[in-house]
Amino acid sequence: MSATAPPDAQRNRIQPATRLVGISLAYFMVLLDTTVLAVAEPSIMTSLHTGVVGVGWTTTVYTMALASALVFAGSLADRLGAYRVFLAGVIGFGAASLACAFAPTIALLLVFRAVLGLFAAAIIPSSLALIAGLYPEPGARGRAISAWAAISGVAMAAGPVLGGWLIAVDGWRAVFVINLPIALVVLLLCRTPIAITRRARTLSWLPHLGLAATLAVATFAVTQAGQQRWAPAVLGGLVALGLGYGTTLIDRASPAPIVPAALRRNGAVWRAFGWGAVVNYALTTVIFSIPLVLHTTAAGAGASLLPMTLVVALNPLITGRLVGAYGPLRPIRMGFVAFPAGLALIAVATTVHGQPFVLGLGLLLCGLGVSWTLPALVGFAVSQADPAAAGSVGGLLNATRQVGATIAAAVSSVTVSHHAGDSGAAPFLIAAIVCTLGLVTAVVPMSIPASPVRRKGESERGPR
Numbered sequence: 001m002s003a004t005a006p007p008d009a010q011r012n013r014i015q016p017a018t019r020l021v022g023i024s025l026a027y028f029m030v031l032l033d034t035t036v037l038a039v040a041e042p043s044i045m046t047s048l049h050t051g052v053v054g055v056g057w058t059t060t061v062y063t064m065a066l067a068s069a070l071v072f073a074g075s076l077a078d079r080l081g082a083y084r085v086f087l088a089g090v091i092g093f094g095a096a097s098l099a100c101a102f103a104p105t106i107a108l109l110l111v112f113r114a115v116l117g118l119f120a121a122a123i124i125p126s127s128l129a130l131i132a133g134l135y136p137e138p139g140a141r142g143r144a145i146s147a148w149a150a151i152s153g154v155a156m157a158a159g160p161v162l163g164g165w166l167i168a169v170d171g172w173r174a175v176f177v178i179n180l181p182i183a184l185v186v187l188l189l190c191r192t193p194i195a196i197t198r199r200a201r202t203l204s205w206l207p208h209l210g211l212a213a214t215l216a217v218a219t220f221a222v223t224q225a226g227q228q229r230w231a232p233a234v235l236g237g238l239v240a241l242g243l244g245y246g247t248t249l250i251d252r253a254s255p256a257p258i259v260p261a262a263l264r265r266n267g268a269v270w271r272a273f274g275w276g277a278v279v280n281y282a283l284t285t286v287i288f289s290i291p292l293v294l295h296t297t298a299a300g301a302g303a304s305l306l307p308m309t310l311v312v313a314l315n316p317l318i319t320g321r322l323v324g325a326y327g328p329l330r331p332i333r334m335g336f337v338a339f340p341a342g343l344a345l346i347a348v349a350t351t352v353h354g355q356p357f358v359l360g361l362g363l364l365l366c367g368l369g370v371s372w373t374l375p376a377l378v379g380f381a382v383s384q385a386d387p388a389a390a391g392s393v394g395g396l397l398n399a400t401r402q403v404g405a406t407i408a409a410a411v412s413s414v415t416v417s418h419h420a421g422d423s424g425a426a427p428f429l430i431a432a433i434v435c436t437l438g439l440v441t442a443v444v445p446m447s448i449p450a451s452p453v454r455r456k457g458e459s460e461r462g463p464r
Contacts, residue, residue: 015192016134016135018189019130019134019189019190019192019194020131020134020135020144020147020148021189022185022186022187022188022189022190023086023127023130023131023148023186023190024127024147024148024151025151025182025185025186025189026086026089026090026093026123026127026183026186026190027123027124027127027148027151027155028151028154028155028182029090029093029123029179029182029183029186030093030120030123030124031151031155031156031159032155032158032159032162032178032179032182033062033097033116033120033176033179034059034062034159034287035155035156035158035159035160035163035287035309036159036160036162036163036166036175036178037058037059037163037175038159038160038163038287038288038290038291038301038305039160039163039164039167039291039298039299039301039302039305040163040167040172040175040298041055041058041288041291041292042291042292042298043167043171043172043298044058044106044109044172047171047172048103048105048106048109049106050106051417052292052413052414052416052417053223053413053414053417054106055106055413056223056288056409056410056412056413056414057106057110057219057223057413058106058109058110058113059284059288059405059409060219060406060409060410060413061110061113061114061117062113062114062116062117062120063117063284063402063403063405063406063409064114064117064212064215064216064219064402064406065113065114065115065116065117065118065120065121065212066117066118066120066121066402067211067215067399067400067401067402067403067405067406068121068208068209068211068212068215068399069117069118069121069122069208069212070121070124070125070395070398070399070402071208071258071392071395071396071399072121072203072205072208072258073085073089073121073122073124073125073126074125074126074129074395075202075203075256076122076203077122077125077126077129078129079203082125082126082127082129082130082133082194083126083130083193083194083195085122085126086122086123086126086127086130086190087187087190088119088122089119089120089121089122089123089126090119090123090183090186090187090190091183091187092115092118092119092122093116093119093120093123093179093183094179094180094182094183094184096112096115096116096119097116097176097177097179097180097183098176098177098179098180099112099115100112100113100116100176101173101174101176101177102173124398125394125395127148128145128148128394130194131144131145131148133194133195134194149316149375150316154313156309156312156313157306157309157310157312157313158309159302159309160287160301160302160303160305160306160309161299161302161303161306162178162302163175163298163302164297164298164299164300164301164302164303165299165302166178167298167299168297168298168299202255202256203256204254204255204256204257206250206254207247207250207251207254207257207258208258210243210246210247210250210251211247211258213243213247214240214243214244214247215403215406217236217239217240217243218236218237218240218244218407219406219407219410220232220236221233221234221235221236221237221239221240222407222410222411222414223410223413223414224236225237225414252264258396258399259392259396260392262385262386263385263386263392263393263396266384266385266386268380268384269381269384269385269393271441272377272380272381272384272397273381273396273397273400274400274438274441275332275336275373275377275438275441275442276374276377276397276398276400276401276404277400277401277403277404277407278336278404278434278435278437278438279335279339279369279370279373279374279377279401279404279438280401280402280404280405280408281404281405281407281408281431281434282339282343282366282369282370282408282431282432282434282435283366283370283405283408284404284405284408284409284412285343285408285411285412285427285428285430285431286305286308286343286346286363286366286428286431287305288408288409288412288413288427289412289416289424289427289428290304290305290346292416292424293350293416293424294350304359304363305363307360307361307363307364307367308363308364308366308367308370309367310367311364311367311368311370311371312367312370312371314371315367315368315371315372316371316374316375319331319371319372319375319376320375322334322372322376323375323376323379328376328377328379328380328383329376329380329442331372331373331375331376332372332373332376332377332380332442333439333442333443334368334372334373335368335369335370335371335372335373335374335376336369336373336435336436336438336439336442337439338365338366338368338369338372339365339366339369339370339373339431339432339435339438340432340433340435340436340439341362341365342361342362342363342364342365342366342367342368342369343362343366343428343429343431343432343435344362344428344429344432345358345359345361345362345365346359346362346363346366346425346428347362347425347428347429347432348362348425349362350424350425350428351424351425369435377397378393378394378397381393381397382394408431411427411430412427415427415430
């Protein structure tokens with residue numbers, strides 16, 4: 001018995017780790033799809049005969065679908081089973097990626113990118129539920145989630161460089177083909193079912209459909225304004241406001257609302273959601289705009305982004321220590337100081353060409369802005385939420401981040417297009433202003449409700 005027990009025990013230890021690698025690879029695939037596509041923009045424009053606004057929609061339709069479906073996908077995973085939803089998401093993501101690779105027109109590429117965003121939304125919340133099932137003990141679960149989250153940094157760092165290499169070898173279509181083998185590896189590693197308790201949650205698709213329609217019409221209005229087509233821009237803006245208001249009313253009356261009642265009047269949590277949107281706005285502006293304004297090869301654009309992406313990959317470990325020592329607000333504020341400064345330097349570097357040091361320093365500061373702010377946001381938002389609504393915070397924070405990314409891609413595409421041949425500084429200056437507003441809201445005192453999960457030593461103004 002002593003001779004056979006250790007191998008069995010060892011196999012039981014290895015199996016969760018193997019499946020954790022598969023789950024993390026699925027998240028890697030979703031994040032890689034965004035960063036790897038950035039350097040493919042000029043190649044797509046040439047191949048599919050579209051402009052900057054057209055290629056901008058390849059990003060916005062993906063983030064719109066992802067933002068609209070994230071919370072719904074979490075409810076679906078609870079009702080149908082996280083493992084089943086996860087597998088469907090991975091298979092669908094691989095198939096939709098292949099469809100994107102063979103899209104003959106920009107219109108079909110946009111359709112497939114929207115489908116890709118829906119399957120990405122199925123992967124993210126279900127993968128977290130699977131990790132919770134694999135690691136029921138809080139300590140082991142925390143370490144597993146940290147490993148899962150660390151994959152985002154690797155995808156951020158690897159995406160632009162890998163994309164540049166793939167485009168140099170086989171054109172922009174290769175950045176989508178690469179998802180298929182990754183999806184197959186995920187399915188192989190996660191072939192053993194993971195038992196998760198289902199919950200009979202009510203599903204309500206109407207609020208999510210309203211959110212998608214609001215984002216789509218608002219993005220259309222932004223692109224029309226950027227092209228100085230004021231009549232459709234104003235009409236689209238009014239329709240978007242009406243849709244947004246109607247969606248809010250429908251959500252409040254829904255049996256399964258996007259925003260739980262416990263969060264609707266929680267100002268601290270909504271401030272965190274706004275910060276998430278601001279950070280993703282700035283991050284998307286940089287990733288989307290740099291390959292278009294540098295006028296270099298895909299490989300060159302990917303290498304240029306490394307000062308930012310490497311910091312995003314490595315610095316969250318230090319941020320975790322800062323949060324532990326000082327609370328989440330200090331690194332959030334540090335991030336909102338670094339981001340505007342970095343964006344301003346990038347604007348200078350794109351105005352006065354031949355300034356690689358200034359560009360690199362600006363990207364480095366942007367990397368610090370992302371890696372100081374985002375890891376602290378989740379902890380801050382969860383600590384200020386009612387424990388009954390804590391599970392909804394992560395999904396809503398991810399959704400609002402994607403809303404910020406959607407708006408950023410729309411604004412950046414029209415500003416880069418409008419200022420074609422000029423310095424290209426406009427999108428970065430706009431993002432710097434947005435981040436400065438984020439800093440203002442981060443330093444203004446807030447009324448934080450008393451909560452049993454609040455950190456020891458926090459006052460009504462947050463951690464000292």
